[in-house]
Amino acid sequence: MLSATKNFFLTFLIALVIFSMIAYMLVGLVLNNLLGIGEETTAPAEDTASTPEDNNQGSIGIQFGNTGDSFNILLIGTDYRPSEFVDYDPQMLERLYGIVEGEVLPAPTPSDIAPKPGSVVSDKSFQSPDGILAEDGSLIFSGGFYNIDYRMIETDALVLLRADKERQQFTITVFPTDAYVDMNGRYFKLSEIYGRYGLNVLLDKIYAMTGMTIEHHAIISMTDFPQLVDTLGGITYNVPFDMKYTDYAGGIDIDLKKGAQRLDGEGVLDLLMFNNYTYGGSRSKTTVEVMKKFITTFISITNYNRAPDVFAKLETLCDTNFTLNDFKNNLDLIFKYAHNNREVSVVIKQITVGNVELTVIDEVKTCDVFASYKRIYN
Numbered sequence: 209m210l211s212a213t214k215n216f217f218l219t220f221l222i223a224l225v226i227f228s229m230i231a232y233m234l235v236g237l238v239l240n241n242l243l244g245i246g247e248e249t250t251a252p253a254e255d256t257a258s259t260p261e262d263n264n265q266g267s268i269g270i271q272f273g274n275t276g277d278s279f280n281i282l283l284i285g286t287d288y289r290p291s292e293f294v295d296y297d298p299q300m301l302e303r304l305y306g307i308v309e310g311e312v313l314p315a316p317t318p319s320d321i322a323p324k325p326g327s328v329v330s331d332k333s334f335q336s337p338d339g340i341l342a343e344d345g346s347l348i349f350s351g352g353f354y355n356i357d358y359r360m361i362e363t364d365a366l367v368l369l370r371a372d373k374e375r376q377q378f379t380i381t382v383f384p385t386d387a388y389v390d391m392n393g394r395y396f397k398l399s400e401i402y403g404r405y406g407l408n409v410l411l412d413k414i415y416a417m418t419g420m421t422i423e424h425h426a427i428i429s430m431t432d433f434p435q436l437v438d439t440l441g442g443i444t445y446n447v448p449f450d451m452k453y454t455d456y457a458g459g460i461d462i463d464l465k466k467g468a469q470r471l472d473g474e475g476v477l478d479l480l481m482f483n484n485y486t487y488g489g490s491r492s493k494t495t496v497e498v499m500k501k502f503i504t505t506f507i508s509i510t511n512y513n514r515a516p517d518v519f520a521k522l523e524t525l526c527d528t529n530f531t532l533n534d535f536k537n538n539l540d541l542i543f544k545y546a547h548n549n550r551e552v553s554v555v556i557k558q559i560t561v562g563n564v565e566l567t568v569i570d571e572v573k574t575c576d577v578f579a580s581y582k583r584i585y586n
Contacts, residue, residue, distance in 0.1 A: 272540040272543060273540045274540070275537065275539070275540045275541065276371070276373060276537060276539070276541025276542070277373060277538070278370070278371055278372050279370070279371050279423055279424060279534075279538065280370045280371075280420050280421065280422050281368075281369050281422070281423070281425065281530055282366065282367070282368050282369075282411065282414060282424070282426075283365065283366070283367040283369065283426050284366060284407075284410070284426065284427045284428070285363060285367075285428055285429075285430070285433065286362065286363050286402065286403075286427065286429050287362050287429075287430050288361050288429040288431065289429070289431050289459070291431060293459075295359045296358060296359050297358035297359070297360075300360075300361055300403055303406055304361065304402075304403070360400065360403050361402070362385070362397075362399040362400060362402075362403055363398070363399045363402050363403075364385060364399065364430070364480065365382075365495055366382070366385055366398065366414075367380065367381070367383070367495065367499050368380070368381040368383070368414065368418070368422070369499075369503075371546075375581075376544075376545050376548060377545055377548040378503070378546050378548065378549040379549065379550055379551070379552045379581070380496055380499055380500065380549055380550070380551050381418070381551070381552045381553065381554065382492045382496045382499070382553075383398060383417075383554060383569070384492050384554070384567070384569070385397065385398050386567070387556055387568060387569050388566045388567065388568045389401070389413060389568065389571075390568070390571070391413075395566060395568065398413075401413055407425065407427070416571060417554065417569060417571045417574050417575065418575060418578045419575050419578050419579060420578060424528070425528060425529060426526045426527070427527040427528065428525065428526050428527075430481075432525045432526070433473065433477055434472070434473025434476070434477050435473060435525050436473065436525050436526070437471075437473035437476045437477075438472055438473040439518065439521050439525070440502070440505050440506055440518075441505075442471055442473070442475075442476075443470070443471055443476060443501045443502060443505045444468065444469070444471075444501070444505075445468070445471050445498065445501055446468040446469075447465065447467060447468075447469065447479065448488075448489055449466050449487055450464070450465055450466050451464040451478070451484075452464075453483075453484060460481060462478040464479060464482070479494060480498060482494075496551055500549060503546050503549070504546070507542065507543050507546055507547070512539070512543060515539060515543070516532060516535060516536055516539070519532060519535045520532050523535075552577060552578065553577070554569055554570075554577070555569070555573035555574045556568065556570060557569075557573075
């Protein structure tokens with residue numbers, strides 16, 4: 209009797225467990241069918257394409273194509289301010305801008321207007337009123353001309369941008385314009401090359417230092433640069449320290465306070481012109497940061513569809529061969545990769561010419577730096 213009762217309870221418990229499991233499965237199936245729970249869903253494929261961003265850094269949902277090709281563009285910022293200064297050399301104005309001053313007599317051609325092949329740095333070089341001369345009497349380091357009679361047009365900023373489609377990035381190179389370069393055995397500041405010899409010689413010199421053919425250029429003067437920035441609505445920049453400098457003769461009055469702030473065109477111009485980095489940093493570093501801000505601001509304050517209209521306004525403020533059609537053809541490439549950028553720096557060295565210590569761009573090592581990034585030499 210006891211054994212039979214025990215078997216009954218065991219059988220009952222087993223049946224209860226089995227019934228409970230079946231009931232649980234049936235109830236779940238019914239609920240899934242009624243409520244749509246547990247249906248198999250396929251998650252959409254992850255979108256890895258870059259999209260432009262608005263001011264709040266939010267995606268505006270543009271899908272890019274694969275249009276555009278790698279290109280190089282040299283940005284040239286000059287100190288040309290004709291509204292403030294009238295003592296520019298007329299020959300220089302005619303050569304660079306086609307401006308003919310009918311009532312101003314042209315200055316005589318300086319003896320060092322063109323490089324002299326064969327001039328070499330000599331231990332026996334000596335000082336002269338014109339600069340430092342080699343043993344054969346040829347000028348190897350100019351003390352600067354037009355300082356008395358005429359004002360020189362110099363380049364305060366030289367920035368090389370490469371849109372690299374293969375590497376999917378932009379590279380930025382800021383050239384130290386106060387450094388000297390070797391022009392066939394004679395040394396000139398890089399900032400003087402454009403004013404002395406014109407655009408083509410400057411482009412050839414950049415090619416000699418980097419191995420990169422410069423297909424495009426954009427020249428902007430100090431007079432027009434503020435308008436360029438204002439067209440973008442200004443840029444936000446963290447000024448590293450109080451920047452204050454006044455040069456009444458040069459028409460310069462810089463007074464920027466430390467901290468993050470929105471800078472209009474005049475504020476950015478003051479930032480780039482300031483050159484007293486006693487407490488660290490450098491003008492070149494600031495120029496790099498400003499250029500990056502300029503690029504990212506350009507592709508963030510405008511959406512994809514409006515970008516050509518904004519560029520058309522920028523184009524009118526520059527002397528450039530990068531046309532609106534060039535921009536449209538590379539629109540996807542620019543928006544897709546401009547945020548992914550890195551700096552490629554030139555190499556400098558110290559040399560002594562006569563009794564003068566010069567900071568010179570080391571062209572051989574600089575070329576090696578660009579070669580290491582697998583740049584195309586053509």
